[in-house]
Amino acid sequence: MHGEIIAIGDELVSGKVLNTTASFAANKLFTAGCQVTRITSIGDNPDDIEECLLAAIKRSRYVIITGGLGPTTDDITNEVTSKALGRPQVLNEMILEKIRRAKQRSANSVFLREKLAWLPEGAEVLNPEGRAAGYLLIHQDIPLFFLPGVPKELEDHLINRVIPMLNRFVSEKIYIRQQTFKVFGLSETEINSLFEKLESSQDGLSIGYYPNFPEVNVTATVKGRDSGKVAEIFHMACNTIEQLLGRHVVAVNQETLEEVVGRLLLEKGGVLSLSESCTGGLVSQRVTSIPGSSGWFEGGVITYSNKSKEDFLGVSSKTLSLYGAVSSRAAMEMADGVKGLAGTGYSLAITGVAGPSGGTTQKPVGTVYIALSTPKRTVAERFQFTGTRHMIQILAAETALDELRLHLSYGTYFHCNRPA
Amino acid sequence: MHGEIIAIGDELVSGKVLNTTASFAANKLFTAGCQVTRITSIGDNPDDIEECLLAAIKRSRYVIITGGLGPTTDDITNEVTSKALGRPQVLNEMILEKIRRAKQRSANSVFLREKLAWLPEGAEVLNPEGRAAGYLLIHQDIPLFFLPGVPKELEDHLINRVIPMLNRFVSEKIYIRQQTFKVFGLSETEINSLFEKLESSQDGLSIGYYPNFPEVNVTATVKGRDSGKVAEIFHMACNTIEQLLGRHVVAVNQETLEEVVGRLLLEKGGVLSLSESCTGGLVSQRVTSIPGSSGWFEGGVITYSNKSKEDFLGVSSKTLSLYGAVSSRAAMEMADGVKGLAGTGYSLAITGVAGPSGGTTQKPVGTVYIALSTPKRTVAERFQFTGTRHMIQILAAETALDELRLHLSYGTYFHCNRPA
Numbered sequence: 100m101h102g103e104i105i106a107i108g109d110e111l112v113s114g115k116v117l118n119t120t121a122s123f124a125a126n127k128l129f130t131a132g133c134q135v136t137r138i139t140s141i142g143d144n145p146d147d148i149e150e151c152l153l154a155a156i157k158r159s160r161y162v163i164i165t166g167g168l169g170p171t172t173d174d175i176t177n178e179v180t181s182k183a184l185g186r187p188q189v190l191n192e193m194i195l196e197k198i199r200r201a202k203q204r205s206a207n208s209v210f211l212r213e214k215l216a217w218l219p220e221g222a223e224v225l226n227p228e229g230r231a232a233g234y235l236l237i238h239q240d241i242p243l244f245f246l247p248g249v250p251k252e253l254e255d256h257l258i259n260r261v262i263p264m265l266n267r268f269v270s271e272k273i274y275i276r277q278q279t280f281k282v283f284g285l286s287e288t289e290i291n292s293l294f295e296k297l298e299s300s301q302d303g304l305s306i307g308y309y310p311n312f313p314e315v316n317v318t319a320t321v322k323g324r325d326s327g328k329v330a331e332i333f334h335m336a337c338n339t340i341e342q343l344l345g346r347h348v349v350a351v352n353q354e355t356l357e358e359v360v361g362r363l364l365l366e367k368g369g370v371l372s373l374s375e376s377c378t379g380g381l382v383s384q385r386v387t388s389i390p391g392s393s394g395w396f397e398g399g400v401i402t403y404s405n406k407s408k409e410d411f412l413g414v415s416s417k418t419l420s421l422y423g424a425v426s427s428r429a430a431m432e433m434a435d436g437v438k439g440l441a442g443t444g445y446s447l448a449i450t451g452v453a454g455p456s457g458g459t460t461q462k463p464v465g466t467v468y469i470a471l472s473t474p475k476r477t478v479a480e481r482f483q484f485t486g487t488r489h490m491i492q493i494l495a496a497e498t499a500l501d502e503l504r505l506h507l508s509y510g511t512y513f514h515c516n517r518p519a
Numbered sequence: 520m521h522g523e524i525i526a527i528g529d530e531l532v533s534g535k536v537l538n539t540t541a542s543f544a545a546n547k548l549f550t551a552g553c554q555v556t557r558i559t560s561i562g563d564n565p566d567d568i569e570e571c572l573l574a575a576i577k578r579s580r581y582v583i584i585t586g587g588l589g590p591t592t593d594d595i596t597n598e599v600t601s602k603a604l605g606r607p608q609v610l611n612e613m614i615l616e617k618i619r620r621a622k623q624r625s626a627n628s629v630f631l632r633e634k635l636a637w638l639p640e641g642a643e644v645l646n647p648e649g650r651a652a653g654y655l656l657i658h659q660d661i662p663l664f665f666l667p668g669v670p671k672e673l674e675d676h677l678i679n680r681v682i683p684m685l686n687r688f689v690s691e692k693i694y695i696r697q698q699t700f701k702v703f704g705l706s707e708t709e710i711n712s713l714f715e716k717l718e719s720s721q722d723g724l725s726i727g728y729y730p731n732f733p734e735v736n737v738t739a740t741v742k743g744r745d746s747g748k749v750a751e752i753f754h755m756a757c758n759t760i761e762q763l764l765g766r767h768v769v770a771v772n773q774e775t776l777e778e779v780v781g782r783l784l785l786e787k788g789g790v791l792s793l794s795e796s797c798t799g800g801l802v803s804q805r806v807t808s809i810p811g812s813s814g815w816f817e818g819g820v821i822t823y824s825n826k827s828k829e830d831f832l833g834v835s836s837k838t839l840s841l842y843g844a845v846s847s848r849a850a851m852e853m854a855d856g857v858k859g860l861a862g863t864g865y866s867l868a869i870t871g872v873a874g875p876s877g878g879t880t881q882k883p884v885g886t887v888y889i890a891l892s893t894p895k896r897t898v899a900e901r902f903q904f905t906g907t908r909h910m911i912q913i914l915a916a917e918t919a920l921d922e923l924r925l926h927l928s929y930g931t932y933f934h935c936n937r938p939a
Contacts, residue, residue, distance in 0.1 A: 108729070109727050110727060110729040111542075111558070112545055112554075112555050112556055112557065112558060113545060113546065113549045113554070113555075113727075114541075114542045114543060114544070114545030114546025114547070114548075114549060114555070115546065115699075115727075115729065115736070115738065116542075116729055116731075117537060117538075117539060117542050118537075118538060118542065118558075119537060121534075122531075122534045122536075122537050122538065123534060124534070125532055125533060125534030126533065126534025126535065127534070128534075129533045129534055134532075134533070135532050135533075135534070136532055136561065136562055136564065136567060137532065137559060137560065137561050137567065138531070138532060138538075138559070138560040139557060139558070139559045139560075140557065140558040140559075141556065141557050142556055144556065147556060147557065151557075169707070169708075170708050170711075171707060171708060171711040171728065172711065172715075173727075173728075249730070307530075307533070307535050308535075309530070309535040309536055318535070372827075373821070375800075375803075377807075378804075378807075379803050379804055379806065379807020379808070379812075380795075380800030380801070380802070380803030380804040380806075380807060380819065380821070381800070381804045382800075383795075383799050383800030383803070383804075383821045384798075384799055384800040384801045384803075384804045386799065386800075387797075387798075387799020387800060387821070387823060387912075388799070388908075388909060388912070390874070390875050390876070390908055391876075392799075392823070393823055393824060396823055397823060397824050397826065397827055398820065398821050398822045398823045398824060398827030398831060399800065399820070399821040399823075400818065400819070400820050400821070400831070401793070401800065401803045401807070401818050401819040401820070401821070402818045403807060403812070403813055403816055403817060403818045403819075404813060404817050404818060406817065406861075406862070407817055407818030407861055410860060410861065410862070411818060411820070411831075411860060411861075440830060440831060441826075441827055441830065441831075442826070442830070454810070455810050456810070456811075488808075488810055489808060492807075492808070
């Protein structure tokens with residue numbers, strides 16, 4: 100069941116916007132057994148859209164068209180489709196009624212142009228309750244899915260409508276099982292060499308690696324016609340992968356590292372506080388992005404200057420003058436300070452040189468001290484990261500959260516004390 | 520001089536890897552006046568590659584093909600091109616010699632297969648000194664650029680070879696001027712309706728809108744053959760757009776809102792501190808993402824619990840019990856508290872209900888109080904945002920920074936005090 104994606108928008112072909120939605124859709128379709136063989140990005144140009152659409156219908160078993168369904172003048176997908184397929188635009192009364200009702204509630208009527216209600220003849224609205232009018236058109240037996248380009252709306256349509264509907268068109272059921280392992284601390288090449296023998300040994304198993312900085316995502320996919328055999332190979336593969344990657348797996352599937360840390364803290368009844376310098380709030384922001392994090396996160400401080408390290412946390416001026424703000428001692432005093440202030444059992448502190456300036460011979464750009472404080476002790480370790488300012492901040496935040504994860508799971512404190 | 524890009528690789532159509540290099544190339548080509556009208560991603564499939572290449576040659580004035588030039592078995596671009604264009608593979612002695620020399624130096628011989636030296640007849644190596652063998656093939660008067668898919672190598676080839684060479688093929692020079700306005704507080708549709716008459720009235724001017732949540736980017740592009748006229752229309756259009764959008768333009772071109780705020784603070788010699796509750800460090804993280812922000816940012820606190828609001832900032836327990844943590848009073852005490860603690864002239868405080876739970880009838884999810892404290896006074900305002908937890912956090916952070924920008928630029932304090 101091979102298909103293709105046509106993504107419409109001047110912003111895509113001028114390179115102003117990355118085509119992330121097409122990539123997301125391709126990935127979901129691949130996992131669902133409806134592989135995409137071509138992704139075409141074209142501008143808001145009627146001739147290009149028409150040519151692309153007609154060629155895709157001839158070539159593919161299904162087509163997904165994204166973008167150009169909105170209310171503005173450059174949104175021309177419906178109009179061009181009508182002309183290309185010889186299907187006049189028909190006023191969809193249901194959408195029109197929704198627009199009218201919404202207009203009564205909202206003064207902001209420019210959002211709600213009647214234009215949105217004119218669809219090519221034969222269009223079946225995919226989500227009658229939703230806001231965006233994605234629709235299905237079956238033309239010459241080929242299902243054409245017209246979806247809004249806005250990532251959130253596309254995602255919703257794709258998962259809840261398109262993929263279940265595509266299964267209607269599949270003659271033979273293919274079973275697919277997939278799991279993603281989020282790995283930190285090993286490069287793609289290192290993972291690849293660990294796995295060399297795994298893939299070829301298993302029927303229907305494929306392993307994908309893709310970097311999702313600072314993590315590498317490893318995906319195990321098993322496809323086949325026999326559901327029992329697929330499940331068997333899948334479980335065997337997952338077990339082997341878990342053994343090979345060990346503690347480097349920070350999370351699995353949709354879960355994130357910060358969610359894992361939150362879950363582990365809740366299990367232990369522990370509460371976290373944070374003191375960030377060079378990461379400037381990045382760890383706090385990751386933690387508080389999780390609904391319910393108030394159950395295990397008390398608060399934090401961002402001590403971006405020496406003065407704020409003293410004033411907010413009571414880091415001693417002697418430590419700052421003798422060892423500097425970027426030091427093991429300062430990191431530990433920051434961790435102890437915020438733990439005392441917030442009255443929590445756990446704290447993390449991060450202080451370093453994110454760059455681009457501020458580096459010295461002893462402490463070049465990328466030098467970061469991370470302190471972990473638990474109910475038992477406070478320990479700090481020095482790390483040397485490389486990359487841009489932003490990359491160093493991301494690596495420091497990930498490392499801090501990961502050290503807390505390792506401590507909560509295995510009782511370790513950084514590499515020096517980590518059991519083999 | 521319209522062209523297209525063909526990107527080859529299974530990882531692109533399975534959605535495992537984002538096609539960032541094609542987007543980068545499209546942007547560079549657009550700016551150089553060699554606009555791309557189509558980007559096609561296809562897998563490592565000979566039939567698809569051949570069909571795509573032949574169609575592109577018929578349709579476009581130039582074609583850029585990326586990927587599939589490497590040494591591994593799935594790299595088949597050269598072989599397929601030879602067959603599709605009827606140009607036998609010819610051994611390139613220069614590349615072969617380079618491979619031989621490199622093999623003597625390096626043990627890692629798998630990277631250096633002779634395969635890399637077999638190019639389609641007529642291929643002109645683009646960078647004889649470089650490592651990767653990108654090449655130009657002129658077929659039926661159409662320049663075909665075969666470039667390595669590795670981002671760094673593609674970038675190098677594109678900027679130093681392809682764009683200068685494309686100018687050889689351009690009979691007539693096209694001048695392009697472009698500016699991007701980052702807009703907050705107006706929807707795409709609202710902006711579109713403001714602009715309705717602008718575009719049609721000017722020769723060679725096009726206006727693009729694309730949402731980049733929570734901002735909308737508006738791009739004015741002027742193209743033409745007469746550089747003087749292009750500059751004239753461009754300046755007129757930019758002036759009109761600035762007038763139409765007014766204070767809603769938070770930044771221009773590459774600059775970000777947080778950079779604008781930093782620049783304005785530096786001009787005034789002001790220093791900022793932050794107190795964040797529902798945004799959990801998002802504002803701090805945006806501020807400290809900017810190199811040199813230590814010149815105008817002192818530090819911040821993330822007071823995620825009532826207790827931390829009292830302990831860190833001295834918000835009174837009376838305020839918390841009478842008005843609640845999500846209140847105008849609490850926001851102002853947070854702003855004053857952190858200002859006092861950090862000893863800064865300016866502070867922002869944010870407290871609200873990001874959801875998904877925690878809302879009440881009086882203060883539903885999305886209720887956010889933002890306080891702005893300046894050397895003269897402290898003022899708070901209530902906002903009602905909609906969307907997911909993450910969207911509410913982003914909107915609250917953007918609004919806080921934007922209110923500070925407006926104050927620093929125009930002396931205003933929120934809507935209530937804002938001059939018309």
